[in-house]
Amino acid sequence: MSLELVQDYANYWAYIVLMMIGMFAMISKNNLIKKLIGMVIFQSAIILFYVSTGVKEGANIPILSHDEVHPAHHGDDHAGDSHDAPHDKPHHADAAALDPARFSNPIPHVLMLTAIVVGVSTLGVALAIVQRVYTDYGSIEEDEILEQIRPGAHD
Amino acid sequence: MTSNPMKLVALAAVAVTGILLLSATPDFPAWGDPQSPASTSAMSKHYITESRFETQVPNLVTSVLADYRGFDTMFETVVILVAGLAIIGILRRPFQPGPRKVDGKKEPDLIQVVTCRLVVPVLQLFALYVIAHGHHSPGGGFQGGVMLGASFILMTLTGGLPATLARLPEQRALFLAGLGVLIFAGTGLLCMMLGGNFLDYEVLHRIMPGTGPVMARSHSMLIVEIGVAFTVCTIMFSIYAILSSRGEMRGGL
Secondary structure (H helix, E strand, O other), X not given: OOHHHHHHXXXXXXXXXXXXXXXXXXXXXXXXXXXXXXXXXXXXXXXXXXXXXXXXXXXXXOEOOHHHHOOHHHOOOOOOOOXXXXXXXXXXXXXXXXXXXXXXXXXHHHHHHHHHHHHHHHHHHHHHHHHHHHHHHOOOEHHHHHHHHOOOOOO | OOOHHHHHHHHHHHHHHHHHHHHHHHHOOOOXXXXXXXXXXXXXXXXXXXXXXXXXXXXXXXXXXXXXXXXXXXXXXXXXXXXXXHHHHHHOOOOOOOOOOOOOOOOOOHHHXXXXXXXXXXXXXHHHHHHHOOOOOOOOHXXXXXXXXXXXXXXXXXXOHHHXXXXXXXXXXXXXXXXXXXXXXXXXXXXXXOOOOOOOXXXXXXXXXXXXXXXXXXXXXXXXXXXXXXXXXXHHHHHHHHHHOOOOOOOOO
C-alpha cells in the first residue's frame, strides 16, 4: 500500500466508509428515526464524494476577481452603470484567456447544492411521516409496528 | 423473534458492498487531478472561461446555477414547495384542546429573549446580504433563504410559536412560498412571451431599461434568486413550525 495510493484515494475510502455506516443504519436499526439518520449520513457521503471530484490541485475557488470579469483593456468606463452599452459581444480575441486549471470545477458544487436542498426536503417529509406513524401506531420501533400490522408474522 | 439475524445479514451485505466499492477506488481519478474527466470536460471549461463574457457574473457557481442550469434550479424550488405542502397534508390538523403529553408552555427566558432580540436583526440583514451579493461572493438564494428561515426558527425557539406566527402567519408564509416559485417560473414565461426560449434571459433586455443582453442575464439571475429565497425561507420555517407543534401550530418546543 504505497503512500501515493493513500494520498490519491484516501478521500474515496472515507466516503465509502461513511456510506456503509449509513447503509447499515438504514437496514438494521429498529428505530425509525435512527433509520432516517442513516439516510442522512448516506446522503452526506454522496455529497462529499461529488464535491471532491471538482477539486483541482492548486486551484482557487470558482469565483473570479473583478479584473478577470472586466479585462483591463476597457478599464476606463467602470464608473458607468451599464457595462455593455457599447460592447455587447464577447471579447475573445483581446482579453487574456482564463486557465481552467486555476479554478475549481463549479459543476459539482451546483449539482450538490440541489442535492442538499432535496435531501433536506426529503428529511422533512420523512420526519412528518414518522410523526404520523407515531400518532397512529403509538410506537416508532419497527418490530412493534409490524406486530400491529401483521400480528405474529415474521419479517 | 430477535433482530440479530437481520443485523448479521445487514452487516454481511454492507461488508460485501464496502469491499467491492473499496476495490474499485483505484479506477477513480486521483484527488485533485487537474486532468480528471470531470475537470477537462468541455462544459466545465466553457463555464469557467466564457461565463464572464456571457453573464458578467464573477461567481461561477451562481451563474451556472441560476442561468446555465436554471431549469434544474426552478424544479428544485418546486421540490421545496411540494415538500412543504406534503408536510402540511400529512400533519396539519385542527387544534385539539386537552391534556398534552409534552408541556410546551413556559415563560420565555429573559436571557434567550434578549439574545434573540440582538441576534435576529443582524442575522436577517446578513441573510439579505448573502442573497443580494450572491453574484460576487459565495451565496445566493438558497443560502440566504436558509438563513432567513433560521432567523424565524430562532424567534420561535426563544419567543414561542404564537409570537412568531403573529409576524409570519401560516397563510402568508404559504403565499410567499408560492410567490417564490411564481417569480422563477414567471421570469421564464416572460422570456417566452418576449420571443426567446424558456428561461432565456437575454431577451429581457428589451424591458429592462439601460441594459444589454449580457447585463439582463445578470439582473435576471438576481430576480430568480430572490424568488428562490422566498420559497426556501418560508418553507424552512413552515416545516419546523408544523413538525415541532405536531401539526397544530399552537404550542410546541
